[in-house]
Amino acid sequence: MSETAKALDSIDEQVTLGITGMTCAACANRIEKNLSKVNGVSKANVNLTTEKASVSYNPSETSVEQLMEKVKKTGYGVREQKTTLAVTGMTCAACATRIEKGLGKVDGVVNANVNLASEKANVEYIPGKTDIDQLIAAVKKAGYSATVAGDANAEAEKEAREKEYKKQRNKFLLGVLFSIWFLPQMISDLGVEYGFNVGFQYEINPWIQFLLATPVQFYVGGHFYRDAYNALRGGSANMATLVALGTSAAYFYSLVVTITGSDAGLYYEAAALVITLIILGKLLEVRAKGQTSEAIKTLMGLQAKTARVIRDGEEKDLPIEDVVVDDVIFVRAGEKIPVDGEIIEGSSTIDESMLTGESLPITKKPGDSVVGASVNKHGSFKFKATKVGKDTALAQIIKLVEDAQGSKAPIQKLADKISGVFVPIVIGIALLTFLLTYFIVGFTPALISAVAVLVIACPCALGLATPTAVMVGTGKGAETGVLIKGAEHLESAHRVTTIVLDKTGTITKGEPEVTDLITINNFKQDELLRLAGSAERGSEHPLGEAIVNDAKDKGLTLSDATEFNAIPGHGIEVKVDEKKVYIGNTKLMQRQNIAFESLVKQMEELEGQGKTAMLIAVEGELAGVIAVADTVKETSAEAIAKLKEMGIEVAMITGDNQRTAEAIAKQVGVDRVLAEVLPEDKSAEVEKLKQEGKVVAMVGDGINDAPALAAADIGIAIGTGTDVAIEAADVTLMRGDLMGIVDTIRLSKTTMRKIRQNLFWAFAYNTVLIPVAAIGLLNPVLAGAAMAFSSVSVVTNTLFLRRWKPVREVAA
Numbered sequence: 167m168s169e170t171a172k173a174l175d176s177i178d179e180q181v182t183l184g185i186t187g188m189t190c191a192a193c194a195n196r197i198e199k200n201l202s203k204v205n206g207v208s209k210a211n212v213n214l215t216t217e218k219a220s221v222s223y224n225p226s227e228t229s230v231e232q233l234m235e236k237v238k239k240t241g242y243g244v245r246e247q248k249t250t251l252a253v254t255g256m257t258c259a260a261c262a263t264r265i266e267k268g269l270g271k272v273d274g275v276v277n278a279n280v281n282l283a284s285e286k287a288n289v290e291y292i293p294g295k296t297d298i299d300q301l302i303a304a305v306k307k308a309g310y311s312a313t314v315a316g317d318a319n320a321e322a323e324k325e326a327r328e329k330e331y332k333k334q335r336n337k338f339l340l341g342v343l344f345s346i347w348f349l350p351q352m353i354s355d356l357g358v359e360y361g362f363n364v365g366f367q368y369e370i371n372p373w374i375q376f377l378l379a380t381p382v383q384f385y386v387g388g389h390f391y392r393d394a395y396n397a398l399r400g401g402s403a404n405m406a407t408l409v410a411l412g413t414s415a416a417y418f419y420s421l422v423v424t425i426t427g428s429d430a431g432l433y434y435e436a437a438a439l440v441i442t443l444i445i446l447g448k449l450l451e452v453r454a455k456g457q458t459s460e461a462i463k464t465l466m467g468l469q470a471k472t473a474r475v476i477r478d479g480e481e482k483d484l485p486i487e488d489v490v491v492d493d494v495i496f497v498r499a500g501e502k503i504p505v506d507g508e509i510i511e512g513s514s515t516i517d518e519s520m521l522t523g524e525s526l527p528i529t530k531k532p533g534d535s536v537v538g539a540s541v542n543k544h545g546s547f548k549f550k551a552t553k554v555g556k557d558t559a560l561a562q563i564i565k566l567v568e569d570a571q572g573s574k575a576p577i578q579k580l581a582d583k584i585s586g587v588f589v590p591i592v593i594g595i596a597l598l599t600f601l602l603t604y605f606i607v608g609f610t611p612a613l614i615s616a617v618a619v620l621v622i623a624c625p626c627a628l629g630l631a632t633p634t635a636v637m638v639g640t641g642k643g644a645e646t647g648v649l650i651k652g653a654e655h656l657e658s659a660h661r662v663t664t665i666v667l668d669k670t671g672t673i674t675k676g677e678p679e680v681t682d683l684i685t686i687n688n689f690k691q692d693e694l695l696r697l698a699g700s701a702e703r704g705s706e707h708p709l710g711e712a713i714v715n716d717a718k719d720k721g722l723t724l725s726d727a728t729e730f731n732a733i734p735g736h737g738i739e740v741k742v743d744e745k746k747v748y749i750g751n752t753k754l755m756q757r758q759n760i761a762f763e764s765l766v767k768q769m770e771e772l773e774g775q776g777k778t779a780m781l782i783a784v785e786g787e788l789a790g791v792i793a794v795a796d797t798v799k800e801t802s803a804e805a806i807a808k809l810k811e812m813g814i815e816v817a818m819i820t821g822d823n824q825r826t827a828e829a830i831a832k833q834v835g836v837d838r839v840l841a842e843v844l845p846e847d848k849s850a851e852v853e854k855l856k857q858e859g860k861v862v863a864m865v866g867d868g869i870n871d872a873p874a875l876a877a878a879d880i881g882i883a884i885g886t887g888t889d890v891a892i893e894a895a896d897v898t899l900m901r902g903d904l905m906g907i908v909d910t911i912r913l914s915k916t917t918m919r920k921i922r923q924n925l926f927w928a929f930a931y932n933t934v935l936i937p938v939a940a941i942g943l944l945n946p947v948l949a950g951a952a953m954a955f956s957s958v959s960v961v962t963n964t965l966f967l968r969r970w971k972p973v974r975e976v977a978a
Contacts, residue, residue, distance in 0.1 A: 178208050181230050181274075181295045183219045184245030185212065185237060187393055190405035191628050192589045193242065200240045204228050215633035217245070230274060230295050241398070246276050249298060251287040252315040253280065253305060268308035272296050286315060299555065314487050334449040341386040341442030344378045348435030352947055372424040372432055379434035383417050387441035407589060409444060411596075412620030413437040416946060419613055431610055433617075433946070440621055440950030450958045465564050465644065468539040473504035476548070486554075493551045497542045505538040505554045512547030516540050566649055570640040575653035577921060578632040592623040592936070599940040611942055618939035622949035623932055627956040631924030634964040639917035646972045647885070647900035648910050655896040658880055659914035661861045665809060665907060666840070666852060666874070668866035669820035669827065672884055673834055673904070674796040676708050676867070680716035681777055682793035684768055689789040692722060698782055698792060700725040701740040701747045705732065709778060712794045713749075733757075735821060735844035737780065748783040751823065755781055755788070765791045776829035778822055803834040805904035808973065810835070812911065815860070819843055819851060819874075848874035865907060882907060909972045920967050924960045931956050 188194055194212040197219060201210035206227025212219045221233055234244045253265060265287060269278035274295030280287045289301055298314060305312035351370055370378075384391075390413075393406035416433040423432055472483050476494045486504050489495070494510070497503055503516070515527035518540045527543045530536060536549055538558045555561065596619040603612035636653040643650050650656045667673050683691050699717025702710035703724060717724060729741040736757065737750015748758055752769075755762040760783045769791055772779040777793040806816050817838035820827050827841035840851050848864075852874050855862045864871070864878035875881030875895045883895030884902045899906030935952060938944050944952075 178222045179225050181221050181223070181233065182293060183221065183230075183234065183237065184247075184293065185217050185219050186243035186245050188212075188214055188217060188242060189393060190214070190589075191630075192405070197237055197240050197242060200236055201233060204233060204236050207233070213633050215630060215637055230292055234292075241393075241395075244292075246290040247293045248288065248290050249301070250315040251289065251301065251305065251312040253287050254311045265305055265308050265310060268304045269301060272300055272304045275301070287312065297556070313485075331449070331452045334445060334452055337386045338442065338445045338449050341382050341438070341445055344382050344386075345435070345438040345442045347378055348375070348438055352435050352439060372420075375432055375434040376421065376424055379417060379420075379438045382438040382441050383413065386445060387413060390441070405589070408592060408620045408623060409441070411593070412617045412946065413440055415613060415620075416440075416617050433614065436614075436617065436946040436950075439947045443947070443950045444953065447953070447955055447958055450955075465560065465567065468502075469560060470502040470504040470539065474498075489551055489554050491551055491554055493554075494548055495551060496546065496548050498546045499542055499544055501542050503536050503538055503540050503542060503549075505551045506558045507536055507538075507549040507551045507553070509534050509536060509547050509549045512545060514545035514547050515543045517543050563644060563649060566651060567640055567644045570636070570650055570652050570656070575632050575636055575657045575921070577657055577918075577925075578653075580925075584628060588623070588628070588932075592619065595623075595936060595940060596620045603942065607942075614946060615940060615942045617946045618942075618944045618949040619936060621946050622935045622939045622944060622953055627928035627931060627960045628925070630957050630960050630964075631928050632921050634961050635917050635920045635924060635967060638964055638967040639913060639920075642968065642970050643910070643913055646909060648906055648913065649885075649898040649900060650910070650913075651896050651898075655880060656914055656917055658861075659863070659897070659910050660918050662814060662863045662880060662911060664815040664817060664855055664860040665863045665865060666817045666819050666855065666878070667806075667836070667904070668848075668864075668871050668874075669818055669822065669830060670708055670796060671867040672865055673802045673818060673830065673836075674798050676796065678708055678712040678778070678794045678796035680712055680792060681795045682772060682779075683790065684765070684792075685790035686764060687787060687789060689784070691790075692720070694782060694784075694790050695720065695792075696722040696724065697742050697745070697747055697784060697789075698749055700727050700742040701730075701738065701749055703727055705730075705738060708796070709780070709794050710738075713792065734846065735842075745785050749780055749792075752781065755783065758783065758786065760786060760788055762788055764788065770825060773823060773825035774829055776826060776833060778826050798830065798833055799904065801903050801905045805908050806835045808905075808908045809911075812908075814911070817855070819848055821845065846873070849877040852877045863907070865904070867902075882910065905973055912973070913970060916967060916970050920964055924963060927963070928956070928960060 185197060188197070191214055194214040198210050198212040201207055201212070201219060201221055204223070206224040207221060208224070209222040210219065211221075219237065223233065237244050265280045266278050269275055269280075269287065269289055272291070274292040275289060276292065277290040278287060279289075287305070291301065302312045302314075347370065354369075387409070390406040390410045394410040398407065414437075417437040420432040420434045420437070422428075470486055473486055473489045473493075474496045475482050475484050475489060476496055481496060489505050495504060495507065497514075499514070509530055509532050511532060513529070513531040516530050516536060517527045518537060530547075535552075537560070538553075539560045553559070556565070596616045599619050600612045600616035603615045632653075636656060639656055640650050640653075643656075650659075670676050670678075680695075683695060685691055685694050695713070695717050699714045699722060702713045703726075705711070714724070725743050727740045727742050729739075731739045733739065733750070733754065736754040737748065739746065739748050739754075739758075741747070748754055748760065752762055752766075762781055762783075765781065765788065769779040769781070772791070772793040775795075777795045779791050779793045781791055782789045809816050815838065816836050817840060818827065818831050818836045819840040820830075821843060822830075822841055824839070824841040827839045831837075831839045843851055848866075848871065852862055852864055856877075856879065861880075862878045863880040863882055864874045865882040865884065866872075866875055867884035871883075875883060880897065881895040882897045882899060885898050885900035897910055899910070931952075935944065935949070939949055
């Protein structure tokens, strides 16, 4: 095998599997461990809240099918995505067979069924391994056409959640119907047990108790037995194991007493009521967990369903799935923009608050870009589609939020370790409790204490404590224009002690203007500006663009430049009209041995005003100095003040000279200035700060900021910047506003506070109540109620995070 082939074979692939049957963190931990043991798997991450497993694996050593099989052998199921394609072009059964074979060959397809009569293809596939586009491509490769039939795919997760809720609700109602008759007896027994007078005595015939309890035990609670069996078959134990053991002990003990006619106590009501209360807890949990992912549902609901496409001179309303790149689309006032694109005719104001969180509409004209799902407020226009389907900004945001919500925060590792061994330890405690109580008090009290221990102990709350908070936190961030790429970044942000801000385009607007032009040695201003504008036409630097724009605004005719050479940290050298032109700082003049001392005083004055002064030389002779100023963003000073109020040190990094940098820093309140830093040295400056023991966040928007963003503990990209900077960052601020940094840290602090609260109550609950149950002070029914509501309380506490608001809304 060649070295190239070996390298390709070593590249890991990613797949996300939907897992069914998990009931607690122990389940997630067991699946994660077993997947990690598969040969070729480099990383496995199972999230209890999203019910998904993210796996990195080497396709030359294992396959998706083997991973699915491993999950199933562990005792759980894998949820496949289903979609229906409308197929055109079929004429006979052979066509259907051919399409089926074509779809079956797509990696990730589990099952494909093509119906000739209905002209539909029903496909089951693994999300993350393949997607709708690949399925449609397979149909086309077979010689036919296909489109998605309806929008059931977008609603699949919602339908699954609703189905689960209805299932739990029906079981709960049935449980209530059979177990409510036990309540008077339970109250009467509790009065006797805890020594208070309830005013009545109530007892049901043992055989009637048996008839009432049996449907609850084996139908309402039947899935506990199935889940426990599957878990044990996979070599693990989970919540279902505890419930099945505890309620079975109470039920079968009571059954033996009933059959033998013994005078010993019956505990049918404990088994029935415990199961019913746990089902109630799961019912409430399913509902609450559904609310944690509201952000994704909201984002998906933003997308337009149709687009008015102009094809062959005619306007056609087409499903958004049929829009292709370069389609011309017409948008009227009040309509949603269907996909990303560029305006080619007309103008309007666009509400992009769904992306940026910024409520003020933005004026757009020909040449400006528009974003799918934003709203056209006034006027109408035509635009050319540039990104469609999964490539649109909204689709990318949804994917980013989904990935972030499925990721695991470092703080969760402790909970995972504990939940991984929790159930076996609880079973051991229950067994020890039974033995000690049996020899000291007797069989019946021993049984009840052991059952209470089994029922009270549930690792669900531990498993839900972190991921639910991460889901809500990242979702709230997305709603307000703060995109956080992973749970680890959401956690790290609250620890930041120093924030390094790039100047141009971050603190400032990045739209500089020429403010001064001073000439010497008989050079005329217009001629020098024309030469400078011509020289800078090849530059992508904002300062160069400002000079070009100023020359054009003054009606000067620019020449073509040749031999353009950009010297990082110095300036440029270029040939214009056969003249060698140099534009840059004093370092550039020193490098070319050009005397510049006569303009030093003027430069210092301009730089003291916060302007960037650049020297110009023509044919080795100093010609003048041109000053460019970049205005500070309106919210920069306010945001920096708030960061300092939070105890965070704020530094500014720039390639500008010290004097100009300090002038800008003074305007916005920055205390520490890192000036005259070459682009390639920005990351080194970040590393120096880290070596000082600081937790550093770097904020930037340019290509030259990408290494520094990657080097920082947290990289924050301004969303109005380049794709490269955004790709290198951990957090993206869609507004291009520094107040987003304040919101990021506030959101991180609030989310971490919720996670700590959740973990504290989850640990405290088990730490306090297991010993109480072990010494016989907790009735199994009360234990069941407490266990049922433990995870509900954690999720409910997390949902308060949805009330979090960004700084602007809090101030309002």
